[in-house]
Amino acid sequence: MRGMLAVFWKEVSDHMGSRRFLILFAIIGLAGLWATYVAAQSIRSELASNPDSRFVFLRVFTSSSGLLPPFVSFIGFFGPLVGLALGFDAINREMSEGTMSRVLSQPLYRDSVINGKFLAGVATITVMLLSLILIVSGLGLQLIGVPPTQEEMLRLLLFVMTSIIYIAFWLGLAILFSILFRRTATSALGAIALWVFLSFFMVMIAGAAADAAIPVNEGSPPELLVRNANLRQGIMRMSPTTLYDEAIGTIVSPGVRTLGPVLVQQVQGLIPTPLRLSQSLNLVWPQLTTIVALTLVVFAIGYVRFMRQEIRA
Amino acid sequence: MADQAIIDATNLSKVYGELVAVNRLNLQVQEGEIFGFLGPNGAGKTTTILMLLGLTEPTTGAARVCGYNSAREPLKVKRLTGYLPENVGFYGELTARQNLMYTARLNAVPEKLAVSRVSEMMEVVGLPDVGDKKVAEFSRGMKQRLGIADVLIKDPKVIILDEPTLGIDPDGSARILDLIVDLSHRRKMTIMLSSHMLYQVQRICSRVGILVKGKMVALGSVDQLGKKLEAGKTTLDVEASPATPELVDSIKRIPGVLNVEKSGDLLTIAADKEVRSLVAKAVTQTRSALLQMRLQDYTLEEIYLRYFREAH
Numbered sequence: 001m002r003g004m005l006a007v008f009w010k011e012v013s014d015h016m017g018s019r020r021f022l023i024l025f026a027i028i029g030l031a032g033l034w035a036t037y038v039a040a041q042s043i044r045s046e047l048a049s050n051p052d053s054r055f056v057f058l059r060v061f062t063s064s065s066g067l068l069p070p071f072v073s074f075i076g077f078f079g080p081l082v083g084l085a086l087g088f089d090a091i092n093r094e095m096s097e098g099t100m101s102r103v104l105s106q107p108l109y110r111d112s113v114i115n116g117k118f119l120a121g122v123a124t125i126t127v128m129l130l131s132l133i134l135i136v137s138g139l140g141l142q143l144i145g146v147p148p149t150q151e152e153m154l155r156l157l158l159f160v161m162t163s164i165i166y167i168a169f170w171l172g173l174a175i176l177f178s179i180l181f182r183r184t185a186t187s188a189l190g191a192i193a194l195w196v197f198l199s200f201f202m203v204m205i206a207g208a209a210a211d212a213a214i215p216v217n218e219g220s221p222p223e224l225l226v227r228n229a230n231l232r233q234g235i236m237r238m239s240p241t242t243l244y245d246e247a248i249g250t251i252v253s254p255g256v257r258t259l260g261p262v263l264v265q266q267v268q269g270l271i272p273t274p275l276r277l278s279q280s281l282n283l284v285w286p287q288l289t290t291i292v293a294l295t296l297v298v299f300a301i302g303y304v305r306f307m308r309q310e311i312r313a
Numbered sequence: 314m315a316d317q318a319i320i321d322a323t324n325l326s327k328v329y330g331e332l333v334a335v336n337r338l339n340l341q342v343q344e345g346e347i348f349g350f351l352g353p354n355g356a357g358k359t360t361t362i363l364m365l366l367g368l369t370e371p372t373t374g375a376a377r378v379c380g381y382n383s384a385r386e387p388l389k390v391k392r393l394t395g396y397l398p399e400n401v402g403f404y405g406e407l408t409a410r411q412n413l414m415y416t417a418r419l420n421a422v423p424e425k426l427a428v429s430r431v432s433e434m435m436e437v438v439g440l441p442d443v444g445d446k447k448v449a450e451f452s453r454g455m456k457q458r459l460g461i462a463d464v465l466i467k468d469p470k471v472i473i474l475d476e477p478t479l480g481i482d483p484d485g486s487a488r489i490l491d492l493i494v495d496l497s498h499r500r501k502m503t504i505m506l507s508s509h510m511l512y513q514v515q516r517i518c519s520r521v522g523i524l525v526k527g528k529m530v531a532l533g534s535v536d537q538l539g540k541k542l543e544a545g546k547t548t549l550d551v552e553a554s555p556a557t558p559e560l561v562d563s564i565k566r567i568p569g570v571l572n573v574e575k576s577g578d579l580l581t582i583a584a585d586k587e588v589r590s591l592v593a594k595a596v597t598q599t600r601s602a603l604l605q606m607r608l609q610d611y612t613l614e615e616i617y618l619r620y621f622r623e624a625h
Binding site for chain 2: 003009010014097100109310
């Protein structure tokens with residue numbers, strides 16, 4: 001335990017001082033602040049005409065206006081990059097520089113090293129997200145002057161927790177790659193390639209595969225269209241990126257009532273009220289549990305591989 | 314446990330797939346010794362060391378260090394044993410002091426004690442003024458000395474050094490070897506070092522073991538190993554003036570002499586028992602002057618090469 005703490009604190013201080021982390025932090029921070037500022041401007045003009053809106057504060061994080069995506073999208077996009085940047089050379093760099101055998105010849109269990117490194121990454125991510133959220137909240141409060149309700153705070157907290165676990169998934173993946181590949185360049189490129197695939201290509205593949213399996217055109221019957229859309233969504237959900245987007249979209253936007261395709265008949269007569277927090281959660285439990293499970297699985301694979309690795313240089 | 318060896322390996326083997334890296338190795342190192350572990354590259358020296366430290370599990374056999382089984386209680390072994398790996402690495406972006414402090418924390422040395430010990434050890438290894446420099450700026454020799462300071466931070470009973478002088482200039486090597494001898498004498502530490510730099514080992518080690526292809530082919534002091542190689546045969550260099558053919562003949566008649574080779578005044582005599590006094594008598598009887606007589610010694614290099622070739 002003491003050995004793990006020593007590794008943990010060293011890694012945290014390395015991360016906090018590392019250039020790559022500071023650069024990513026700066027990019028996300030600036031982009032987030034800008035997105036918030038733009039969002040707040042449009043919320044203000046909207047509030048003037050409709051002063052009874054609900055969940056105004058949350059919209060600071062979710063509104064997009066013009067060209068700039070909302071704050072939550074910035075986190076969803078850059079978060080994985082932070083995870084990858086913190087982990088891609090965690091193990092193989094120490095192997096190639098000869099520090100690993102020196103550390104492992106000290107009296108600590110081998111898993112202290114990987115646990116300490118993973119937890120240090122998670123702690124760094126947590127500090128980053130919390131500070132970003134607080135800065136953005138402050139700016140939002142200043143600009144729109146509407147304080148958050150209790151439920152909004154809870155939703156924001158859930159957003160932060162989900163994001164931490166999601167980014168920890170990418171961290172775990174990067175650490176796994178750093179165990180599997182001896183060269184840091186290989187592990188970095190491999191991890192980024194997988195991220196690009198899951199984030200961007202998965203959408204195209206899902207569309208193409210669904211169209212190939214269930215061909216549809218404008219005149220197709222509704223059942224066929226729904227089946228096509230469902231298949232497409234099912235394939236996309238194999239990517240943690242999709243799961244995260246769905247989960248976050250529902251958590252921070254109480255207006256989201258459903259995630260799948262909906263027929264016009266089903267919406268008829270529906271009163272467009274926001275969902276309660278518990279209802280929103282009900283909608284995305286599968287997404288949340290899967291993200292947690294994926295994070296644990298990726299870390300576990302890395303853990304086992306690391307424990308069995310020969311430490312010879 | 315007075316007479317128990319501080320490093321004790323019995324029937325230690327390590328098999329990687331088809332390759333037998335270490336083959337039924339037996340090794341005892343007594344407290345206070347400087348033990349030299351010799352062998353060509355790939356002989357299994359590092360594998361053996363890793364098994365001693367519990368960093369790799371032996372396929373069969375067991376290693377005990379300070380009485381603890383390395384595979385079962387690696388933490389206790391690692392608390393008492395300092396290990397300097399081949400090509401030791403440090404975190405280049407941290408200073409020397411920060412690197413050593415990290416080691417101290419991993420060893421749970423109390424913070425205050427660690428600070429003073431780090432300064433002390435930097436001084437012991439001759440790097441008192443570079444503590445706040447980043448290790449990335451260090452030369453190889455400095456890194457190696459920092460490595461020894463790093464090993465000393467935990468105040469070990471046993472130090473295992475893997476190729477401590479590899480790639481270091483002669484002056485740097487000599488300083489590291491002096492440091493090792495000093496540690497052994499002043500701090501009463503048991504030291505085991507692996508190397509293929511034979512003459513250095515010969516200079517400082519009380520005992521050596523020669524490992525070839527995973528097998529310990531010889532074990533003992535350098536003198537003992539040389540004697541064993543001779544296997545009863547001795548070689549004499551004799552210089553006599555003049556070295557006449559009659560002298561050669563009379564030496565050849567001495568019982569036990571197997572062969573005499575003559576080049577100028579120098580005679581090389583091979584014998585299977587002690588013949589020095591008889592040879593001296595023969596020289597004086599033929600009225601030549603005996604200028605010198607020397608029993609040929611094996612240097613460690615010769616010993617090593619002989620064992621190495623025999624094992625092939």
